[in-house]
Amino acid sequence: MNKKAQLKMVENIGVLVIFLVLIVIVIIFFMAFQSGSIEEQVSEFKTRNAVQLATKIALLPEFQCRRNNVLEDHCIDILRMNSARLIMSDTANEDYYFRILGYSTIKTQSIYPEMFGVTLYNKVKPLFSNNDTFSIPISIYDPINKIYNYGILEVNVYG
Amino acid sequence: MVKCQKLKKFNHFRLYMHYSKRAQIEILGIAVVILVLLAGTIFFINLIPPLNSRSVVVDVARTEIGANTLNTLLKTTTPCKQLKISELITDCVDGAAISCSTQNSCEYLQGQIGIILEQTLAEWGIDYQFDILELQDADYVSKGLEIKTKTCKTYEHYEQILPTQITLAKASLDLC
Numbered sequence: 001m002n003k004k005a006q007l008k009m010v011e012n013i014g015v016l017v018i019f020l021v022l023i024v025i026v027i028i029f030f031m032a033f034q035s036g037s038i039e040e041q042v043s044e045f046k047t048r049n050a051v052q053l054a055t056k057i058a059l060l061p062e063f064q065c066r067r068n069n070v071l072e073d074h075c076i077d078i079l080r081m082n083s084a085r086l087i088m089s090d091t092a093n094e095d096y097y098f099r100i101l102g103y104s105t106i107k108t109q110s111i112y113p114e115m116f117g118v119t120l121y122n123k124v125k126p127l128f129s130n131n132d133t134f135s136i137p138i139s140i141y142d143p144i145n146k147i148y149n150y151g152i153l154e155v156n157v158y159g
Numbered sequence: 160m161v162k163c164q165k166l167k168k169f170n171h172f173r174l175y176m177h178y179s180k181r182a183q184i185e186i187l188g189i190a191v192v193i194l195v196l197l198a199g200t201i202f203f204i205n206l207i208p209p210l211n212s213r214s215v216v217v218d219v220a221r222t223e224i225g226a227n228t229l230n231t232l233l234k235t236t237t238p239c240k241q242l243k244i245s246e247l248i249t250d251c252v253d254g255a256a257i258s259c260s261t262q263n264s265c266e267y268l269q270g271q272i273g274i275i276l277e278q279t280l281a282e283w284g285i286d287y288q289f290d291i292l293e294l295q296d297a298d299y300v301s302k303g304l305e306i307k308t309k310t311c312k313t314y315e316h317y318e319q320i321l322p323t324q325i326t327l328a329k330a331s332l333d334l335c
Binding site: 026037044048054055073074075111113138146147149152 | 199206214216217219220223224227228230231234235236237238241243271274275279
């Protein structure tokens with residue numbers, strides 16, 4: 001009878017050990033899965049910020065093209081852009097633009113037919129841990145020569 | 160004798176009941192384990208994202224890129240007589256009367272659009288198909304100027320209709 005009880009106890013302990021091992025395996029698997037999912041969410045959040053910022057820039061009245069006083073979507077006027085660049089870099093307006101654009105670098109690059117690049121805004125976060133870049137095609141209009149260049153608006157957001 | 164038989168029967172019945180109850184408990188235990196395993200499996204299946212799934216943010220970003228690429232492209236001025244790409248497309252569909260250096264408008268367009276898309280979409284790792292179509296008998300027919308990195312199996316489609324002097328032209332862009 002005593003031997004039978006001992007056997008029973010060993011059996012119970014065995015079952016408990018197997019059960020615990022199974023739980024540990026499940027927890028490890030779950031943690032690995034969750035950490036991947038969190039990284040994915042962080043990357044998604046950064047991309048969302050960059051996309052939002054690019055859309056915001058394309059619609060800023062400081063840059064937007066106008067033809068006969070009608071606004072054109074996703075078009076940057078070169079003359080306005082050059083003036084805005086000076087205004088944005090002025091220390092008196094720094095806070096205002098920081099509230100809109102935050103820690104980011106915004107560049108435009110014309111790739112066709114003319115090739116040139118301009119940095120519109122540059123505020124790098126001190127000791128930033130990561131950054132995300134998003135580029136969208138945009139028209140860069142030269143009102144003097146009446147040329148629409150095919151350009152890229154590149155937004156780099158620091159996190 | 161009868162009493163002894165009765166007692167034997169009773170003992171047998173008690174033993175039977177004891178084992179029967181134990182078996183029931185064992186079966187119940189197995190059922191609980193199976194239920195827990197099932198619940199765990201369903202939970203993990205729910206956690207695993209489906210194949211080829213893309214987040215809303217990525218979808219929005221691609222839509223922005225696709226729509227802007229086509230709009231910006233059609234608006235762009237070319238070095239050929241300072242004409243826009245949309246104007247060259249309408250000329251190409253109407254019979255390619257305009258000549259750009261040694262090429263007609265159709266050949267010229269193919270080269271120039273190829274350069275632009277190569278420096279943007281291809282550079283960003285996005286495969287594409289671009290085509291110019293013309294309206295013939297209520298159907299859009301390709302002009303045979305397709306520019307592509309690969310043939311898309313599934314794609315997001317963007318298009319713009321351009322009226323020409325004779326018919327309608329369609330600029331079509333598919334992102335794979």
